[in-house]
Amino acid sequence: MKNNIKLATILAIFITFISCDDKIDVEVPEASPRLVIEASLDWEKGTLGNDQTIKLSTSTSFFENTLNTSVIGAMVKVTNNDTNAVFNFVDQNDGTYTVNNFVPVLNGSYTLEVVYDGEVYLATENLTPITGINEVFQSLEGGFDEELLDVNITYNDPAPLGNFYMIRMQEVGDLFPIIETRSDEFTNGNVQEEFFEKEDDDEDPTEQFNPGDEVNIKLYGISERYYNFITLLIEQYDSAGNPFATTPAEIRGNCINTTNAANYAFGYFRVTEFDQVDYIFQ
Template identity: 35%
Template sequence: MLRLKKYNFKSKGFTLFSLLFVLLFSSCTKIVELDLETGDPKIVIDAEIIWEKGTSGNEQSIKITRMASYYSPTTPKVSGAQVRVENSEGAIFTFNESEPGLYVCTNFVPAINMEYKLFVQVDGQSLTATEKLISVPQIDKIEQELMPDISGSDFILVSFYYKDPADQLNYYLIDYKVDYQAYPEYTLTDDEFVNGNEINEKFGGTDLKPGKIVGITHRGISKNFYNYMNLILEVASSNPFGAVPGNIRGNIINTTDANNFALGYFRLCEANRISYTVK
């Protein structure tokens, strides 16, 4: 079972800080502002259809933004797009703009293993992507324990358990949210070596104290999205002094101009959501 643990998206700031620190230390006279190359302001589509267990899944949203320069304090929102999703039975779900860059549907009908197709019209371009809605097993239990730490005091470890289906290969994406981290921590898991067995996922650390609330979202995802997130998370935790990676392509295709591709990934996931208070 592959687990890529403790990934978060603080690396952008860490990379910049590290480079500035080296430059400042070497000169000791002034702060050097890096002259970074600005790429094309590509469209970014954050299209996650997430069906939380125990809910109807009718309310879904899609965010459309545009790439900005590294130092930009804001992310440009894209208004005026036409957004819809169609399932393989021909049902159409329209996403209407509720605020700049946010498109909302209130009558979506999720169905496990149903194929859905995203259509976006924006800036005179037609964008599309296709994906299936992937199921996730029910979480059976959640526990916590104290783990010894050779560098200091024991720390709290929170674990949750679920039974992996035996009749298929499965892929999972988990994120953990706590108030002392600015960004979620992500874990990818597959069942290559534990197919059909009980799987447990763990989250902990020295900052996890009694009374803290851990928000857990456990998704079932497709193999293609697993591979995409694997690349994203590897880049997010990469060496800050390594080569700058290129944009990672998702599954969104520009049918008007293939070279003018959008960033992002259209994915549909069933999910468990837990809010756990540390004891």
């Protein structure tokens, strides 16, 4: 009897492994490639801001192995709508388009025009100013864990309501930065303080901030529309893997295809002033 039970168990396990060999084909919907416009004209506070770069590429399907999606042969220009000055970006034949004579004007209105594959894409933004970073310092009290080092910056928010900010922090050696957005809806006209702290990791203490670590922090003044756009992107990124998160939705930027509205582009055209600071933990 015991031998029969053992034999039945072995057969059940064998059948289970055999049944797992069945091939399952899943049809994944594919979309046609779209133009991707990476047009961030960022003017560092205290510099001329003449050198600017715009990058064009095409989107690919999830399982596509194409490595080079650069777009060459497009026409790219930016116009100052207040002065009618035109800045023609030169094709570098690697997907980037550059100028060395751009003239940034605070609060100025700019329009991007991209002509690619017989279609015209337009986007308009204002150059949003920034007051600048007041100070940068480290502490143990500013974060969530009083035993971990964090880095802090302060900056002044102007009195008029309706200012929006993006803060980008990247540690030297990290592949990706940490990006956060802020609105002055509840803090208008006050000194703002932001902190960055890495989570505690008992298995790898180097994951936390330690003396000698170097970080770069950039503070951008951004428009309300870009604030809404990038905040949604951050929320979707942070909720990845959360089974209770809202289903991700396609987020469109401000680049409109005026020739064929259905063939819209991905990406965003922004024009900002930013301030930056480097800090080494002590």
